[in-house]
Amino acid sequence: MVKYLGLTGSALFVSVVVWWGVRPIGDRMAVHADRADSAAAPPDSIQPTLGSPRPSCPADLASDTAGVREPIDESTTVSTPSAPRGANEPELPRKVFSPYDGSRAVVGKRISVRAGDNLQRAIDRAGRGDEIVVEAGARFLGNFVLPRKPGDGWITIRSDAALAPSGNRMTPTAARKLAKIVTAKAEPALRVEDGASGWRLVGLEVGAAPGLTVTYTLVSFGDGDETSLAQVPRRLVLDRSYVHGHDLLDVRRGVGLQCADCAVVDSWISDIHSAFDAAAVWGWNGPGPMLIENNRLEGSGENVMFGGADPRIPGVQPADITIRHNHIIKPLAWKGRWLAKNLVEFKSGVRVLMEGNVLENSWPDGQAGFAAVWWSTDQYGSAPWVTTCDITFRNNRIDNVSGGILLTDGNRSANPAMTRVAIHDNLFTNVGAGGINGRVFWLVGPLTNLLITHNTAFAPVSSVFFDGTIRTVPGLVLNDNILGDGEYNVFSTNGQGMSAILSTVGTEDAMRGNVFVRPSWVNYGSANFTAATPAAVGFNNWPQDPRLSGSSSFRGRATDGRDPGVDADALASATQGAK
Numbered sequence: 064m065v066k067y068l069g070l071t072g073s074a075l076f077v078s079v080v081v082w083w084g085v086r087p088i089g090d091r092m093a094v095h096a097d098r099a100d101s102a103a104a105p106p107d108s109i110q111p112t113l114g115s116p117r118p119s120c121p122a123d124l125a126s127d128t129a130g131v132r133e134p135i136d137e138s139t140t141v142s143t144p145s146a147p148r149g150a151n152e153p154e155l156p157r158k159v160f161s162p163y164d165g166s167r168a169v170v171g172k173r174i175s176v177r178a179g180d181n182l183q184r185a186i187d188r189a190g191r192g193d194e195i196v197v198e199a200g201a202r203f204l205g206n207f208v209l210p211r212k213p214g215d216g217w218i219t220i221r222s223d224a225a226l227a228p229s230g231n232r233m234t235p236t237a238a239r240k241l242a243k244i245v246t247a248k249a250e251p252a253l254r255v256e257d258g259a260s261g262w263r264l265v266g267l268e269v270g271a272a273p274g275l276t277v278t279y280t281l282v283s284f285g286d287g288d289e290t291s292l293a294q295v296p297r298r299l300v301l302d303r304s305y306v307h308g309h310d311l312l313d314v315r316r317g318v319g320l321q322c323a324d325c326a327v328v329d330s331w332i333s334d335i336h337s338a339f340d341a342a343a344v345w346g347w348n349g350p351g352p353m354l355i356e357n358n359r360l361e362g363s364g365e366n367v368m369f370g371g372a373d374p375r376i377p378g379v380q381p382a383d384i385t386i387r388h389n390h391i392i393k394p395l396a397w398k399g400r401w402l403a404k405n406l407v408e409f410k411s412g413v414r415v416l417m418e419g420n421v422l423e424n425s426w427p428d429g430q431a432g433f434a435a436v437w438w439s440t441d442q443y444g445s446a447p448w449v450t451t452c453d454i455t456f457r458n459n460r461i462d463n464v465s466g467g468i469l470l471t472d473g474n475r476s477a478n479p480a481m482t483r484v485a486i487h488d489n490l491f492t493n494v495g496a497g498g499i500n501g502r503v504f505w506l507v508g509p510l511t512n513l514l515i516t517h518n519t520a521f522a523p524v525s526s527v528f529f530d531g532t533i534r535t536v537p538g539l540v541l542n543d544n545i546l547g548d549g550e551y552n553v554f555s556t557n558g559q560g561m562s563a564i565l566s567t568v569g570t571e572d573a574m575r576g577n578v579f580v581r582p583s584w585v586n587y588g589s590a591n592f593t594a595a596t597p598a599a600v601g602f603n604n605w606p607q608d609p610r611l612s613g614s615s616s617f618r619g620r621a622t623d624g625r626d627p628g629v630d631a632d633a634l635a636s637a638t639q640g641a642k
Contacts, residue, residue: 151512151538153453153483156383156414158352162300162326168217168263169194175223176201182244183207191216191261197242199224204272206250211259217298221265226303232357233331238268238305247272251283255322257294268305277313281306281335285321287348290375295349297323301330308334315339317362320346320381326354336363336401343367347411347442348374352383357641359390363401364429366391370410370438373446380449382413390642392423398497403428406464407435410442411449417456419637425464426497432465433500434491439472439481439508450479456486458630458637463493466500467520472508480509482538490629491520492606501549502528512538517621519609519628521548521580521597529555529567539568543621545628547580548597553587560585576622592617592627 171192176185178201185195186207191214197203199222212218222242244267246252252269255262269281280286284299299322308314317332332343343360345368346353360366369381391406406422409415417435425432435456441449461467470481486504495501501524504515513536520526526546529536533555541564546552553559553574557566559582564574575590580597587593594600594617601615602608610631611618621627 151483151540152514153455153485154414155453155455156352156385156416158383159385160324160326160352160354162263162302162328162354168192169219170216178202186210186220189218190214191218193218195220196223197221197267199240199242202243202245204245204247205252206246206248207244207253209253209255209259209262211256212261215261217261217263219263219265220267221263222267224266226266229302229329230357231303232329232359233266233303233305235305235307235331235333238331241266241268241305243268243270245270245272246278246281247275249278251278251280251319253281254283255285255296255299257285257289257296259296260298262298263300263302264304265300265302266304268307270305270307271309271312271314273309275312278308279314280316280319281308281314282318283316283321284319284325285346285349286319287321287346287372288375289321289348292323292350292376292379295321295323295376297325299325301327303329304331306330306332308336310334313337313339313341315341316345317343317360318345320344320353321349322346322353323350324352325349326356327358328354328356329358331359333359333361335361336397338402340364340368340371340402340404345369345371346381347372348376348379349381350376350379351381353381353385355384355386355389357388359392361392361394363393363397364404365406365408366393367407369408369412370440370449370451371408371442373441373443374411374449378448380411380413380446384412384415386415386417386420388419388638388641390421390423392421393425395424398426398428403432404430405433405436405469408437409435409451409454410438410440411446412437412451412454414453415455417454418458419641420459421638421642422459422461423463423642425466427465427500431469431500432497433469433505434461434464434467436469436471437481437484440478444477447477448479450481452479452482452484454484456484457488458634459489460634460638460641461489461491461494463496464491465495465497466505467491467494467503467522469505470507470510470513472510480511482511484510484512485514485516486518487514487516488630488633489518489520490606490609490631490634491518491522494520494522495524499524501525503546504528506530506533506536508533510536510539514540515544516540516542517544517625517627517629519545521546524549525551525554526579527553527563529563531556533567535569536567539564539573541574541577543576543623543625543627545578545580545600545617547578547594549581552579552582552585561588562586564588576620576627578617578620578627592620 317335343362439451507530555563
């Protein structure tokens with residue numbers, strides 16, 4: 064039980080101190096040093112040496128489970144995306160786990176479980192290819208364990224209820240007919256045993272008893288204490304399910320992802336909130352690949368979090384992560400009730416693709432309220448291999464956030480620096496909502512090969528803010544965006560506009576084909592364009608329709624011959640139905 068609680072004695076004191084340490088400090092929020100409560104403190108002997116040369120992000124990290132993974136069968140497919148077009152462009156996930164719809168996964172017996180039956184006994188009896196069918200609407204109170212089983216294939220646990228086909232997201236209304244699995248303790252309602260594989264959870268409601276006030280993880284795909292790849296659970300799917308806390312529950316994780324070949328799809332994860340860090344989906348010790356697709360994700364601290372605790376498996380960190388077509392949102396009713404930080408945060412992650420998501424509502428509280436924060440750091444100094452690199456963020460819609468994206472190194476020189484990040488074809492609206500921040504891209508610490516292209520965003524303070532600690536950004540490309548309408552726009556301590564670019568990159572070629580709105584007196588270089596107001600850009604109907612109208616003087620003026628700013632048609636296609 065201790066591994067789920069992680070709040071005994073001094074650990075509780077540390078959590079309280081860390082939470083206080085991330086409160087606002089004037090206009091600038093202190094970047095947090097949060098902790099995942101289930102990880103043990105690192106040995107004192109393993110600490111980064113500050114001031115030592117910072118290693119570069121390797122092209123490949125030890126993230127594969129070769130040698131311990133079961134053979135891929137017909138119910139598991141992987142695909143290999145195309146390689147990067149250039150050395151400075153991020154690599155896409157090498158493998159994308161594709162959860163099978165289960166129609167051919169059931170080849171064994173059907174085990175019926177009705178209200179009052181022993182669900183754990185049915186789980187223990189089931190073999191590969193079996194299907195456990197749980198009575199619709201029945202409630203099962205307990206902490207159920209999905210054990211390791213011999214052989215290959217799947218074991219399915221599903222409600223005996225008609226479900227919409229795969230690709231349709233579960234909703235709380237539709238969930239009324241589902242079988243309910245409820246924890247009344249701090250332990251998970253559903254937990255996968257070390258080394259277990261091939262479990263499919265379909266059409267289940269997972270929650271906590273009304274009288275429970277504190278719990279830690281509702282669905283545990285690995286607990287984060289694994290010390291070898293053989294212990295990592297794999298081939299796990301949560302499909303068309305409803306995972307939720309309740310209004311008075313302090314809960315840290317909806318789904319813990321410490322796994323390989325695992326997916327959370329077509330599900331609704333809500334009411335995941337805490338006075339400490341909380342996330343709808345959180346992982347740090349699983350090698351991937353992982354798929355998070357077509358879900359509603361509510362989390363008060365971070366809705367989606369990777370890192371925040373050190374992996375215990377040497378050389379392993381989350382990798383090959385695809386986050387697609389989700390509604391990532393903080394309910395506005397949480398303001399002032401639960402600790403809020405950012406919508407998405409990575410402290411570690413390699414080969415990450417985020418596309419077609421709608422990110423909504425983030426405000427200053429425990430941190431500055433960014434849509435996304437990407438660090439490149441371990442948590443305690445015990446995992447110097449941990450890094451964040453090869454990140455692709457494209458075709459996402461971001462609305463009603465205090466800030467856009469913060470990229471930082473976390474002030475740890477032992478970890479490889481962040482590199483190969485592409486942010487393109489995204490639409491940011493209502494940046495600066497809910498309080499001060501008002502910056503779209505805030506760049507801190509060692510960064511290389513950062514591509515910011517074809518985004519449309521306005522912000523009241525700055526569109527591109529080079530933090531005072533940053534010296535250079537080798538490989539920065541800032542092309543073909545529509546930005547501005549702030550007091551500083553492209554800003555550094557060495558000046559604005561082209562002065563900021565020359566002082567951090569050293570060449571005017573790093574910034575071309577952009578349309579900048581205000582301040583008009585700044586020199587943006589001859590390869591860029593200016594407009595007096597957002598209306599002067601010539602949108603069809605800002606912000607509802609960010610396309611450039613036929614009368615806009617900036618049509619076709621991007622460096623690639625397209626219109627500057629977001630590709631609104633591709634964005635609409637990618638995000639259709641995500642919200």
